Amino acid sequence: MKQTKVKGQSKAKKVVVGSTVKVALLGFGTVGSGVAQVLAASKFPGLQLTHIFNRNVERKRASAGAKFVPASVVWTENIDDVLKSDVDVVIELMGGLNPVEGWLRKALTAGKSVVTANKQLIAYRGANLAKLAGRHGVQLVYGAAVAGGVPVIPGIRQGLGGDQLTRLSGIVNGTCNYILSRMEAGADYATVLADAQQLGYAEANPSADVDGFDARAKLCILSRIALHAELDPDAVATQSISTVEAIDFTYAKELNCTIRQVSRAQVDGTLVHARVAPMLVPLTSPMAWSHGTQNMVVASGRFGGDVVFSGHGAGGEPTAVAVVSDLLAVAQGCKAVELPVRKRETTGEFLAPHYLRFVVDDKPGIVSAIAGALAKVGANIDSLLQKPGFPKHRLPFVVTTEPCLTSTIEKAVASIAKLDCMLEKPLCLQILVAEDKPE
């Protein structure tokens, strides 16, 4: 086959086979030292780590991970040492938009390819940075930005480009999955969150994880890759997992479900339905099998049905695998398949059955009032669950509905929330339904 020559590449300097690709590492934390470790262990021919940039670099140089770093490496606190050097690839593991975006723009402009695990940067600025990379005949790759060591991005780009993917659903935040799968086993939210913080799975301020902002960035990246839809991360609906309680797992189990933070997106003409929220997941769904910090993504195509990717979504070594795999692809000049991406509006609306959990000071007429509020918006009750053993004055019970729109059920819940007997804000969760075409 004739090799198709991409426009931007014509500007790229060519190197001959066997020459060395020089690599700089920005950020020497858990993932950075993982990358050094993987490179040291595998000694891929033609790759040479030449620079490590970090603040307080002397502290890093004295850290345990430094033992994997060749003596020839330049350790620096001055980003210009990297940007003005002859490194070919910059690996960015700092995170955040500033000042990283500016540095990477300079790197791309200087003809250096970029490998990054920075999901916020790629979610917000990925399209723009990719254009810049194209103009300079270099690559921007970010397989590590979603699902750590699980090759979802390369798998979809290289292996599912021929399908028309229409739906994505996944568990892409290991912290939430750790918390919820521990709660499934009986622990309560506060205890598990504290454990997660101690284990280093959750930040001191856990909001980015538990409120869905981290997963939202990843969902936007996946939407670009899989659905060819560019979404505004700030426009994607999110719901915190922090209001899910132990009792919800008890009721979910009655419904043959568990609860997971699910990120889902679905193409609907020129609109994309997208939401990151705790949802009820059937125990028969692959997503229910995902425990601890595991990640899982289900990509659903018109022709190929559901494809599942799962594995370790977090941690230094799995994420380092994704980074080094990207680095190998860049070093060997392996571009990814590119298909046209379009800007798309998003809506948080889904047509789905819903789980409503109320905590009430029980008195006659409550069920009737709830049923009335649901009937008023046209939502049909599918089941009503009330476990015995709870005090009447603080009684949790559950109503599930037949499929209805998110906005419809939210309207009903808002009016139910105003009932005098309601002791807490009602919890409203989508119930996921398997949709893969039958075999």
Place this chain on the structure above:
Amino acid sequence: MKQTKVKGQSKAKKVVVGSTVKVALLGFGTVGSGVAQVLAASKFPGLQLTHIFNRNVERKRASAGAKFVPASVVWTENIDDVLKSDVDVVIELMGGLNPVEGWLRKALTAGKSVVTANKQLIAYRGANLAKLAGRHGVQLVYGAAVAGGVPVIPGIRQGLGGDQLTRLSGIVNGTCNYILSRMEAGADYATVLADAQQLGYAEANPSADVDGFDARAKLCILSRIALHAELDPDAVATQSISTVEAIDFTYAKELNCTIRQVSRAQVDGTLVHARVAPMLVPLTSPMAWSHGTQNMVVASGRFGGDVVFSGHGAGGEPTAVAVVSDLLAVAQGCKAVELPVRKRETTGEFLAPHYLRFVVDDKPGIVSAIAGALAKVGANIDSLLQKPGFPKHRLPFVVTTEPCLTSTIEKAVASIAKLDCMLEKPLCLQILVAEDKPE
């Protein structure tokens, strides 16, 4: 980054962006017409189907799938019409070694890239054909040869190249999975096989599937991609699923397991342990979740732990997705990451717990004789299971052992088989144990 230029590519004719990549299809069966359908539905810019080769081409031209084929396409029974044309990519969906190998060698030599789903050809001749492709600056890609629509090959090549993968285990034969998962639900082997044949999942002669030869070819391809080990398919140990009976699922369930045809390979220095056989799989393992014709591959790495890929492993449309995805990659000049592959010897030996099922004419002393034979080879009994309700004169019962070598247990089984009371050849199955590193 400087684009690394691969030696062979220097010979390749260059085409400019926007030019059309001409595509020929060899074989217009289920997958071939699926490819035509996917191409017609998605109208990828720059791809043009120009030739279809098939025997009895007029019959194919009148088939339902032909409605997806543009009027401009040349239908032919003469392979030279393709080989001597100016097509850029040949998609081969005929299967088998002869005469396909010769045709594809001619195509590669003529500067045409090849996309194929031919697992036997790639298992036996892949390394050789890849060299030929390299010499002529063209590509040979075969993502559809393993696991149909599940992007295991591109996912591993592009996304796990940075890891050191040491183990593979998978369900890569949809026919066996259909049979065994139906048996799990209570059906017997002969009935299910007949159903599978009627549904088109199994051939009239089912040996390639049920005896493990199809899966063996796929395991060898995966070993090359994932373990960088070139195996001789004929040297890989296989065991038929045809001796598994309904009763084995009953006993497996007692052990919190089910039974699947598992293909596994494991690196051990310069040796690769490889085996395709029905095995007991824990219900908590991803492989137990795979039903019907689904495929699943678990790739285990030193750094990234277990990564799971699953989805529809067979069928025209899912396989067509893999073919068209490969075609897009070739058309866009996206090469896969290449890492050095080495020839490796294989052994069928595994250190594993084993499940032994005996059918005996019950009399005193049998358990003692079996225990004695096991003790003689040093295999420790882990459990002894005997379900009630079977006639004494035809009693099935099960012994499980602690981990021991395949050859060791086979030696014991051979001596037990000679006992007078044995009414059938004992069934000996490996029991899979989860080995992913703990989180």
